[in-house]
Amino acid sequence: MCEKLNACNQLVAQDILNIQLLAYKIEAELIGFDGIPQLNDTVESIMASKETFIGYNRSGKLAGFISYQVSGNELDICRLVVHPDCFRMGTANSLLKYIMNKYKYSIIDRYTVSTGSKNVPAIRLYKQFGFIPYQEIEISKGISICLLAKEKTQA
Template sequence: MITKLKHHDERTAKQIWSVLQSAYRVEAKLIGREDFPPLFRTVADIKAAKSDYYGYVESNDIAAVIEIEIVKQHLEIHSLVVDPRHFRKGIADKLMHFVLNEFDVTSAMVETAVVNNPAIRLYKKHGFIERDRFTPAHGIEKLALSYFKY
């Protein structure tokens, strides 16, 4: 079941943080970087976020989290992670379908590491197209993808 998470709540923020940490450790290994910036996010960062968090909850356990922000029908996906214990269950696909169809959005944007092929395949499956490649100060080459609903 997909539900909006009350990320300002300490307990919920800790649960979100735990899922983010587990998933981002796998991604850091995939990219070959121990100093992966998302791993430095804190519970306080999550509690203070202006964005919204939605979780895929299975047996009272948060199996996956998507962090989004919607401004004037434009969706920005700040993060999408699945707890490694729940990989290969189609949960990320369900979260993508949810955010693209549940809200009145006409466009969307997401960024991921250029070498994160599983994420890139997921986004392309949902109609995202490559927009830009760039390398921020942390040195991890990234890919920006855009989505337009017609």
């Protein structure tokens, strides 16, 4: 079940951080880069974030979350994080579906997201939702991020 998280609450922010650190450590190993900014987050930085956080609960526990920011008619997905114990259980799918449905009839006409170019599972997931890679940016020698977008007019 998806629901809005109050990331300003210290206990909620701690839950978010715990899952985030576990998941991003795995991504860091996958892409061979431990400089992912979210690995440096703290409870305080999450509490101060301007992002909207939506959590997915499984058996009464936070299994994952998505965070985003809206600017004009664009929604930028900032984080899509799943607890490693819940990988391949549909958590990321559920969170993406929730966001897409929530803004289906809104002014949002473009969704954006970025991920490590070597994060094949994440890129595959976003492509399943109609996201199209449009740019790669090298952030460190041999390490790049893939920028993806989905226009609302796309099915």
